[in-house]
Structure formats: structure tokens, C-alpha cells
Amino acid sequence: MDAYVHVRGLSKAFPVRRGVGQVLRGEHPVVHAVRDLDFDIAQGETVGLLGESGCGKTTTGRLLLKLVEPTSGTARIGTRELAGLKGAALRDFRRDVQFVFQNPFDALNPRIQIGRSLAEPLINAGVPKAEHADRIRLVLERVRIKGVELLERFPHEMSGGQLQRIVLARALVLEPRFIVADEPVSMLDVSVRAGILNLMRDLQDSLGLTAIYISHDLALVRYVARRTMVMYLGSLVEDGPTEDVISRPLHPYTRALIAAVPLPRVSQTRDPLPLRPGTPDARKVGAGCAFVNRCPVAIAACTAERPPLVTLPGGRRVACHLMPAATQPRPPVTLSPAL
Amino acid sequence: MSTPAEGKRRRRFPSLMRALRLPENDPLAMIGVAIYVVFLLVALFADVLASDPLEILFLDDGNLAANVPPSLAFPLGTTNLGRDIYSQLIVGTRAAFVVGLTAAIAVVAVGTLVGLLAGYFGGWVDNVLMRLADIALGIPFLPFVIVLAAFLGAQTQNVVLAITVLLWPNTARVIRSQVLTLRERGFVEAARVAGSSDWRIIRVHIAPNILPLSLLYGSIAIGWAILTEASISFLGFGPSGSVSWGAMLQDAYASQALSRGSYNWFVPPGLCIVLVVVAGFFISRGYEEVLFPKLKD
């Protein structure tokens, strides 16, 4: 199976502010936002990218959109290598790859009417003006917005749910093949969230989109993506079918994440989080596993050496030194006695 | 979503205010705009409203009409050399506006362009332009004007040049910082993902959002420019033989009008300068409300 998105060794380091001593010694400390990412996404597949804030999931999305340049590594989307894309090739790339923003209230220019915002990608791509109205009408139908009079409105005259549909419409108007959605419902009210999620799910199916859905919420990821990749402090720690990841998490961090997911149910007697006290800090990642300071089952090797992301029989991947042990039947993480 | 009540509310001069991007229900901004409009009309029709301001006038008895108090013939009286103060004031409006408007436009144009480029592109572009701004900010006002007048001559365009060189960095710095914030906004990133070129992003997404800020600085700059022009004329570095409010004050001062109590001579030009500057600030307040709506509470 040929992958549509092909990422190898992708890394991005940002310089951090130097202390006086570091300036004097001529050091240039960096923080690794994303470190050695390897993954493929098949055509038409939706992958959830799960992790806490600061884990590098948003940077990963921005790298794939060529909004930031990687420090090292390669990424290929379709037939295009991202490195060195410019001019007309970059414009073509922008037609195929789109982004859905987290904050719909900020994603549209407040001084521009909705209709013009929707037409912008068409103008940039050189679509003849005569086709604009038809394509906008089609895309509004796709995101289930009725009423062309909306096109005359300004963003502040619309609700969050409507805005997010417009943002989605703008992303879809050029009929892209790959979409990066960065927490697209986290700013929305619960009652309209479901509408956007359903819409995303339907669109993936009907348009055959390849997509990455970035979120910190496993329940949301599960709703839209059949496969989930879990990130921790810049590295992939686990990758597998969403249902398997939830029912049989392999990495200790994934186990903690699942145990922490809030449930809308009363009287839960929940187990304490399988975590040692500690905070994630990308600047303090040493030679070993990034999770070692919070990991409840860490062994000596974890501090000494970074565990590689290994592929297990069946295709799941995990980066943990304890993996041989973890593949043995372990007591599964209990979500609640209600199940 | 406009309610019926809102829709029916009568709007005064909506098109003018909208063109200026000012809130239509801001009374102070309205007053400021009104003052500007009146002065502008006076400046345009100065020839009709006044006679030659430099003409030396004589009384019916053949004597020089020097220091005549206000009367029907001379609404604001005459100068010590027998010139009509009213006509000087009217024609001086023209000088004030020619200098004020051109300088303000130049200041805003240069400042906005520099701010946009420095803020959007960053890096060495930003460094070079902002160091230039620092240098310009360091220029002392008076010596600079004297040197400029000495080398290039005391002409109107040089006065405009001096004002522009002195005032552009303030606008540029503020615009730059605004651009820096805008550049991080989601919709700018969205435009980039949508395939917009840098030029298009600046033109469509950034420039319109900083326009109120430019206009704010423009409305302040008009006042400053008129004030600066008056100071230059008052100090005697203005274009010789021209009529302006500053030059009137200079004449009045040089002929000891103050000690003679000829209020009719120095109060009107002083008042006009104050009015124009205040009008500028009224308008800029209106822009502040557009830019920072929360200030209103």
C-alpha cells in the first residue's frame, strides 16, 4: 500500500532564550518541539494525533502544511516532497492541503465579508471568476449551511458553530485531498460540537479525504478517526487502531491518558491515575525516554536510552522498553466498574 | 443581526463617517470632522472670503490703517503695517492646510509603509528600518529645521519635508507592533494556507486592519504638522512673504502686539491652531474607539 503522507525523521527544534552563561559559552540551546517522527498515512485514512498541550502535535500539523520548516527529516504528501517547494509548485501544494483552525473566531478576517473569505483560495488558485459562485454554493451545501445571504455577513455577526462551518468550507472550497484539523471543536459549545464532528465524519467518507485530526481528547479522536497516534513531548509513543489503543493501550502514557478521560456519568469510583508526580518539560528531556519522570513502571534502561518506536506483529507501534512485557497479557486498564 | 430599532435609527452623514471609518454616533469625532470641514471650505474659498492679505491699507483720511481695532470694514482690525488681520487669518488657513494635510499624508504614508514592511517581513528588513527610525527620532527639532532651512531654503515643501522626517518614526513603530500581532492571528495563517502571496496578505488582510491606526496617527499628525509649521514660521524659518498662522503670530510678537494688548491680532490665529489641533485629537479619539472598543466602558 502506497502511503499518501510519508514522514521520515521529521524534527523541529526551536531556539530558547539563553542564559548569561550560555551566551558566554557560545551555546545555542534548543527545545525539540518535534523529534524524529516516522509515520505514513494511507490515501483516504483519518488519523487522530493525540497528546497534551506542548507535546508537539500542533507543530507536526504546521510542518505538514509547510507553515514551518523542519530542522531535519523529510515529509512527502502525495507526490510532492515538502522541502524546496516554492512558487507555482507551492501554490499547487496549497490547493491540495488545507487546514481547519482551532479558533473559528480568529480564523476569519474580521473586516472581510464571509463570501470574500470563501473566495480567497479560489482567487489564489486562479479559478476563473465565473466559477466562484457555483463552487461556493456547492461547498456551503457540503458543510450544510443554508442561505446565501450569509455570504454578505461579517464574522462577528455569526455564531461559533456557523463560523467553524465557514472555516471548514474555506478549507474544502478547492477540493483538497489532505486536511489537517487542529482541535476544531475545542472552542465550541457542546451542543454545536456534535454537529461539526458529524460533519467532519461525513465529509471524510463522502469526499475520500485523507486527514489528521489533532486533539487532546481521546473521546473526540475516537469519534472521527479509526487510527490514533499518541505523542509525548515531541515523540510518537504509540500508534494503532483507535479502538485497540483505547481497549489495550501499550504505552504507560497512553494508559494514563485513558484513565484521565472524563466520563459524563455519575458515581464513578475511578482508580488513581497511573502516574508518578512530575511535570512534562520539553527542556528537561535527557538521553532516555521522555516520559521516564512520570512513568510508574520505569526501569533503569528508560533513563539511559531512548526507546525506539518498534512495530509489533499486527502493525501497532509503540516506543517503550517494557514492550516485550507489555505484549504479555497484562491486566487491562479498567475504565470504571460500570463496564 | 440588526434589530428593527437599530435599523430605523437616523444616521447623520453616514457615508462621510464610514469613508473615514469613524463611528457614526461618536459626537466628539463628529465635531472634529465638522471643524476640519469648515476649515477646509475656508481654505478652498479663501480668495472669495478675503482680500489680499499683504495689501497695505489706508484709511479714508489717507493715513496708514495701522493698528485699527476691529470694525465693520476690518472685522479683526489691522496689523501695525496696515494689513487686514481677517484676510491674513483666512488665507493663513490655506497655508495651514496645505502644509498640515500634505505633511500628515506624507507622515502616514511613510510610517505605514515602513511599519508594514518591518513588521511583516521581520529579520534584516525590520532591523534596517527600525534603526533608521531610531536615528530619525534622535534628530533634535530646532537645529534640524535651521540646518534644513539654511541648505534647502525656507520653502513650503521643505517645511513639509522637515515635518515628515521628524514625525514618521512614531507612526512606523506603532504600525509595526500592530502588524506583529496581526501576523500571528489565525486568519493571516489561514490566508497563507489558502495560498495567498505575501503581497496579497499585506494588502487584503493586514493593511485594512491597520488602516484605522494609520488614520488615527494621520489625524494626530495634521495637528502636529500645523503646530510645527506655526513654530517654524514663528521662529522665522518659514517661507518668507507667505501668510500663515505661525507667521501672523511671529509678526504680532515682533511688533509687540502682546504688550499693546492687541488681542484681535494674536488671539485669532492662536485659537485657529488650537481648534485644528483639538479637532485632530477628537477624531483620533474616535479611531481609538474603533481600535480599542473596550476603552469606552
Place this chain on the structure above:
Amino acid sequence: MSLLSVRDLAIDYATKGGSLHAVSRGTLEVGAGEVVGLVGESGCGKTTLARALTGVVPRNATFEAGEIVFEGRNLLGRPVSEWRDLLWRKISFVPQSSMNALDPVYRVGAQMDEVLRLRGGMGRAQARERTDELFRMVGLDPRRGTEYPHQFSGGMRQRAAIAMALALQPALVIADEPVTALDVIVQRQVLDTLRDLQARLGVSVLLVTHDISVVAYVCDRVVVMYAGEVVESGTARDVLETPRHPYTMGLTNAFPDLERAGGTLAPIAGGPPDLRHPPRGCRFAERCPFALARCRAETPPLVVAPNGHASACWRSDEAPALSELAKDPSTWTLTSTSAA
């Protein structure tokens, strides 16, 4: 007698387009040692109501009606100074963004000392000691008291804000979306701390949130607000498991649940009404799949059942049947004439 009792509170905002009825029929009770969740979507008036309890309201807000009875005294109509006197000592507040609670230019420990000394009348040494104790209580290292707020992570700041709210052993803590901005793991940890401390100290908590799972995890009772009105209240179990108001039914269905595989979430079509011109009758009627003609004409009263479960719906009696219907996503699409 309950610690706090709010009856028919009405708060208006003066806006350009007329007065906005942010809270119209705010009615809730918080008993001693009870954790009450105040749930609703943005703009439903929950934050306005919660803030009003501290006496701190925006300048354009006015109390139009109702009463706020705290420890047997109606606070409304009393001088602000008296109200302010209660703040920190009796009623304390944990804001949504703990960045707002902590002043960025002072060390976290020093800020806590200040509250203890100014509001609690403690001496320097005593305050110091209590600060350390509070830090330990919320799971922070007392040595980090010398750091500035920006050196704290989001979860630590929220812990510090909770510690500060508990500093003078108030009877009531009002927490406005205390965990909304946090990641799931940190959220769970902060909630655990909150739950723990509440049980240990017996303090009452009014927890404002949009998140039903937070309510489910920590609250004894729930009050659901919609468009400025309380539409349902009762024990967390009653409200979340056998909701009596269609809005609550809709909310519970719109929420993804990690334990229920598959299924389709059902959005509630439409949006909340313009509170400057609230509709006649039930304010939820235009989004409600079960609305009758009567719902659009008459405002349903908040009726309290013998078990304390209250709801403001003309069809409350049919609640079990409606609740079953509400579980089918297609019920909610029937009314979605206008998307979003």
C-alpha cells in the same frame, strides 16, 4: 437551612441594542458542604450569576429582582462594603483563567501572604506558615512559592488559585470553569485535589462549567441554565441519568463518551435566543424537538418534584418517554431547519 440560596435573581446588562437580560430566573441553593455544578453553554448567564454572588459585576450590569441569601442574610440591597467584607473570608472565587487570579509581577507565595495578612489579619510569620501549609494542601511544593506565575504550568497555577481561595477557610468557594483550559491528565489531577480538599474541609463549592463530565465527577447536585434561566436542577444522578428537561437530554447526547463505542452524537440545532429580545414562552422551544404550541406561548415554571428534582418544562411528566426519544439522533435532526 442552606448556606446560599438564590431566588429569582434577574440581572440585566445595559448594551447598545437595549437591555440584555443575562439572568432572568436565577434560582439555586447550595447546602453546607455541598458541591453544586452550574452547567450551561456560553452566554447562558452562568458566569454572570456566579460572579454576582461575589458582588463583583460589570459596571453596565444591574440587579433587577430577586434575592441572594447567604447564611440567612439577603445580600442584595446591602452596601457593597459589607459584601466585600465577606469576600475571601466567607466567599472566595477561583476564576476561569488562573492567570487572572495571579498578578504576573509578584511571586506566587507573596500574593498568598498578602491575602492572609490583609484579609485574614495574620502576622507575617503566621501568614508565611499558612502559605506553606496551603501549598502542600493543594499538592504544590512550598519552595516554589518564591517563583512567579509564569514559571508555573497551567495546572500549578490553577492549584495556586485554589489554595488562595481556600486561604481563609471560606464557607463557599465559587469556581468558574476551573479546569477548562487544562489537559485531560492535569484536569483530572486538579479535580481530584478539589474533590479531596472539599471532602476534608467540608467547604461548599459552586462549580461553574460547560462540561457535563466535570459535573459528573465532582458534583453532588447540578443546576442547568439555558438562556439566562434555570431549566433544571437536582442531584447529579437524577439530572444526568433521568433528565427532565429536553435541553439537558440534548446536552447529555451531544457529549462523546469513551465507554460507549460507536453511535452518533446529536447536536442541538439552532442557537440560543437573543437575550435582548427573549422569545415568549419557553426559551428553548425553538430548538426543542418536543415543543408544543403551549411552549411557545407560556413560560413553564420551575416545578420541584418531591425528590427535589426541579425542571421548567410543560412536558416534564412525559420525561421518561421523551428521554428515550431524545437518545435517537434523528429526533434532533427533525427540527434542524436551519443548520448550525
